[in-house]
Amino acid sequence: MIRLNHLTKRYGDTLAVDDLSFTVEPGHVTGFLGPNGAGKSTTMRLILGLDTPTSGEALVNGRPYTTLGRPMAQVGALLDAGAVHGGRSAYHHLLCLARTNDIRERRVAEVLDLVGLTGVARRRVGGFSLGMKQRLGIAAALLGDPRVLMFDEPVNGLDPNGVRWIRDLMRSLAAEGRTVLLSSHLMSEMALTADRIVIMGRGKLIAEATVQELTTRYPTLEDAYLALTAGSVQFGAAR
Numbered sequence: 486m487i488r489l490n491h492l493t494k495r496y497g498d499t500l501a502v503d504d505l506s507f508t509v510e511p512g513h514v515t516g517f518l519g520p521n522g523a524g525k526s527t528t529m530r531l532i533l534g535l536d537t538p539t540s541g542e543a544l545v546n547g548r549p550y551t552t553l554g555r556p557m558a559q560v561g562a563l564l565d566a567g568a569v570h571g572g573r574s575a576y577h578h579l580l581c582l583a584r585t586n587d588i589r590e591r592r593v594a595e596v597l598d599l600v601g602l603t604g605v606a607r608r609r610v611g612g613f614s615l616g617m618k619q620r621l622g623i624a625a626a627l628l629g630d631p632r633v634l635m636f637d638e639p640v641n642g643l644d645p646n647g648v649r650w651i652r653d654l655m656r657s658l659a660a661e662g663r664t665v666l667l668s669s670h671l672m673s674e675m676a677l678t679a680d681r682i683v684i685m686g687r688g689k690l691i692a693e694a695t696v697q698e699l700t701t702r703y704p705t706l707e708d709a710y711l712a713l714t715a716g717s718v719q720f721g722a723a724r
């Protein structure tokens with residue numbers, strides 16, 4: 486479970502996350518939505534202890550990330566698929582992560598198989614396509630077999646097979662009772678993947694609802710999103 490209590494992050498004059506409180510429950514795919522600059526990535530970084538809150542707290546399984554023992558076994562995340570050492574092979578990249586996190590080596594082959602990269606495991610990551618890097622990032626997130634998972638825009642760069650694969654993977658991880666938080670700007674895909682939705686805008690919580698509640702009140706999830714975020718879009722072309 487992920488719980489945010491009055492989470493706030495200020496960068497100079499920018500209030501990136503503003504008194505944000507919500508809970509991400511196990512057993513569901515929770516879609517994390519919001520316009521560009523809403524604060525989604527900052528929130529995920531705060532949950533992972535990659536940044537320090539100005540005030541409030543982000544808890545994973547009841548504790549701040551930085552106090553978790555064996556954190557990769559509790560929470561896995563894909564934030565930036567490009568953030569890997571291009572000179573290493575996929576296998577070596579995951580092996581290094583496993584060794585430094587007290588994870589058995591056999592798990593490396595398991596996750597490579599799970600994400601469909603076994604055939605290219607010995608190739609240098611520098612030559613990987615964006616979609617292959619996304620798969621490698623997902624393999625790293627799954628390495629510690631954590632109960633809590635976060636994915637920031639995982640379908641970016643994936644072909645239709647990859648998009649379908651991500652959807653099925655997210656849903657099966659949730660069906661196993663894991664907590665899955667998934668950000669994406671692709672509303673039609675989100676409607677097929679998530680069952681709960683959290684929407685933020687300008688750092689604040691705008692809505693927390695099930696997909697069913699939103700699509701009962703609005704014709705589609707996209708209509709719901711556009712109506713609810715209408716006052717929170719910061720960047721857009723003049724009409």
Ligand SMILES: Nc1ncnc2c1ncn2[C@@H]1O[C@H](COP(=O)(O)OP(=O)(O)OP(=O)(O)O)[C@@H](O)[C@H]1O
Pocket residue numbers: 496499500501519520521522523524525526527528
């Ligand atoms: N390290 C930082 N230093 C200064 N400002 C930052 C930093 N990180 C984020 N911000 C600012 O915080 C705000 C929220 O950014 P964030 O990347 O969290 O939004 P987002 O919802 O993930 O956006 P997108 O959908 O475009 O990825 C933006 O105004 C951004 O410029």
